[in-house]
Amino acid sequence: MRYKVSHIIRVDYEPPVRVAHFNLRLMPIDWPGQRVESYKLAIDPLPEKREERAGAYPFNLTRVEILKPVKTLEVRSTFIADVGDAQLDLAVQTMSIADVAQAALAERDAGLMAPAHYLFPSRLLPLVPEIMAWARPQLPSDADCLTGGLALARAIKSGFVYDTKATEADTPVEDAFSIRRGVCQDFAHVLIVALRSVGLPAAYVSGYLRTYPLPGQPRLVGADAMHAWVALWCGPQRGWVGIDPTNGVLANADHLVVGMGRDYSDISPIDGVFVGGASQKTYNSVDVSPIDARLAVS
The missing domain is CATH 3.10.620.30 (C8orf32 fold)
Structure with a gap:
């Protein structure tokens, strides 16, 4: 199966925050039977600092710092992935x-x-x-x-x-x-x-x-x-x-x-700390769509 995945996270702060430091865990890892290509991560507003590295467990970590007032933070993660079924024979007994x-x-x-x-x-x-x-x-x-x-x-x-x-x-x-x-x-x-x-x-x-x-x-x-x-x-x-x-x-x-x-x-998709702001609302939109038109109508 071949998919295009789009994930949008929007956080609205009221009142605006003055400084935001947060972690994103949205970039897929390498996994047996799964191949990821064309990964893109867009952050608005543009951060002053962005660092990408491997996580403490099997996940990819993006650390971000925004040092100016922010009322709305929007993160867009998109990629294409090929995924195959696990090749398991449940009739074959494994270890107890x-x-x-x-x-x-x-x-x-x-x-x-x-x-x-x-x-x-x-x-x-x-x-x-x-x-x-x-x-x-x-x-x-x-x-x-x-x-x-x-x-x-x-x-x-x-x-x-x-x-x-x-x-x-x-x-x-x-x-x-x-x-x-x-x-x-x-x-x-x-x-x-x-x-x-x-x-x-x-x-x-x-x-x-x-x-x-x-x-x-x-x-x-x-x-x-x-x-x-x-x-x-x-x-x-x-x-x-x-x-x-x-x-x-x-x-x-x-x-x-x-x-x-x-x-x-x-491995929460987003977490972190911010200075200022009394409340926040988070909105998520995820779309997982088959690329092959024959699969899209199945």
């Missing part, structure tokens, strides 16, 4: 949960993709006893790692309600789990806590998802949104596999990876 947990502890790799970084509690994802008690009976130690992880994702899909008004970006994972409602960020966080509770390395993936209009309805430009799912480490041979608990599926050619971290706080 116990064996993967043991292999993760034995790994000596210290790179950004090393499983050790994603084994333990992180800033937004402590060990939650209620999630652990719910997950462990569904993840027996002798079960196939990938099969168990996907089954748990499908349990979230069937047992939780997608509700954009139920949670905020800073809602604790235990609260989202308690009400069984939320959005993709919440469902990814619940799944990560569950997988880590049995010793499985699990990471938070931020990216884009191609969405489909209802039958007979036109596709609305700008109606898509950023998406979140989970990467599960399934042992040294199979490596990282994407699992989408919002949709109860493996990540496929509809999923475009931007970055990976321990939780949302590692």
Whole structure:
């Protein structure tokens, strides 16, 4: 699948801020089966300083400083990507949960993709006893790692309600789990806590998802949104596999990876600090459109 992706973030400040320092994590990383080209990042107003570098986890970081009064900040990220389906044969049994947990502890790799970084509690994802008690009976130690992880994702899909008004970006994972409602960020966080509770390395993936209009309805430009799912480490041979608990599926050619971290706080698309301004409103517009005309009407 070949896509053109456009993401616009606009922040309105009232009153204007005097100085703004912020981080952007919008440039997609290299990922197996995904090839990105023609990436552009435009910032208005033009910053006095702009620095691009690799992040502390698998993400690309752009650091920006604006040293003049700003009432409206607009960021435009655009790129073209080719994405292929994951070539996985689920009929082939892989390592058990116990064996993967043991292999993760034995790994000596210290790179950004090393499983050790994603084994333990992180800033937004402590060990939650209620999630652990719910997950462990569904993840027996002798079960196939990938099969168990996907089954748990499908349990979230069937047992939780997608509700954009139920949670905020800073809602604790235990609260989202308690009400069984939320959005993709919440469902990814619940799944990560569950997988880590049995010793499985699990990471938070931020990216884009191609969405489909209802039958007979036109596709609305700008109606898509950023998406979140989970990467599960399934042992040294199979490596990282994407699992989408919002949709109860493996990540496929509809999923475009931007970055990976321990939780949302590692790879939020924009954050930072500013001086002045009493309030702000943020507007997002995302469009993920197939380039091939034959795919656009599927």
